[in-house]
Amino acid sequence: MxxxxxxxxxxxxxxxxxxxxxxxxxxxxxxxxxxxxxxxxxxxxxxxxxxxxxxxxxxxxxxxxxxxxxxxxxxxxxxxxxxxxxxxxxxxxxxxxxxxxxxxxRHPHVFANGEASNSEAVRRIWETVKTAEQADRAGKQKPSPSPLSDQLASKVRGQPALAAAMTISKKAAKAGFEWDDMAGVWEKVQEELDELKEAIASGDSSHAQDELGDVLFTLVNVARWCGLNPETGLAGTNHRFLDRFSRVEAALGGNLQGQSIKQLEGLWQKAKAEIKAETTISNRSNMA
The missing domain is CATH 1.10.287.1080 (MazG-like)
Structure with a gap:
């Protein structure tokens, strides 16, 4: 060798x-x-x-x-x-x-003759220079027929997909692209779920991937209508799942292989009840 x-x-x-x-x-x-x-x-x-x-x-x-x-x-x-x-x-x-x-x-108050006495002033300078840079670039390009879409594409490019979906949803709704009521949102959720089921049944993984994205985007709209934060909600679910899952693993000595779904579900429900009881006791202690 x-x-x-x-x-x-x-x-x-x-x-x-x-x-x-x-x-x-x-x-x-x-x-x-x-x-x-x-x-x-x-x-x-x-x-x-x-x-x-x-x-x-x-x-x-x-x-x-x-x-x-x-x-x-x-x-x-x-x-x-x-x-x-x-x-x-x-x-x-x-x-x-x-x-x-x-x-x-973007720091003329440090490298040139600009002035900024606090962080808010720095933020305003940053945004002003950034806007000027974007205007300069836009001046070298043909006018866009879809300015809001272009603005959103630029705004969300650095965001995780879930946060970007919420940003897009809010801006589009503010521009008038919105359902009349919550019933319309739920109808859209059901429509997208049905399309996801059909795509999965067809065996077309690329189509199913697209439809999964549509379902998630529509659920983000549900969150927007209800004033909920999908990122916070999902993070909480991840934490709760791992907490319950760790208890199921511990009950089985770390080995889940060969266990029946009925036994696993029973241990899952037991873990869920234990956590709920512990949370109740903790809340009472904090109130005492």
């Missing part, structure tokens, strides 16, 4: 070392098969996953975890820059230059 240790990149600048490591992973002759298969599109789930893991580390106040997760997110940036560089589109230096220039433009 060949000794590849001499091929391990080494550089006094840590960022350049990372760049060299990624370049080695993407080397057509000596690189990693998995890394070589990746594209901007295939890496989207990993970018989102790493960003969420960074946020989770921040919430838990774990510096060791945060450093590691920031590294994982940085890897995604370097990977995307490398993929673009291979096609001579842009590179990591270009990414760094672009964000540096943007920060300088």
């Amino acid at each position: 060949a000794d590849n240790t001499s091929a391990i990149p080494n550089h006094p600048d840590p960022l350049r070392k990372l760049e060299a490591v990624v370049a080695r992973l993407r080397d057509p002759d000596r690189g990693c098969p998995w890394d070589l298969e990746q594209t901007h599109q295939s890496l989207v789930p990993y970018v989102l996953e790493e960003a969420h893991e960074v946020a989770n580390a921040i919430r838990h106040g774990d510096d060791v975890d945060l450093r590691e997760e920031l590294g994982d997110l940085l890897l995604q940036v370097v990977l995307h820059a490398r993929i673009a560089d291979e096609d001579n589109r842009f590179n990591l230096n270009g990414v760094a230059d672009a964000i540096s220039d943007k920060l300088i433009r």
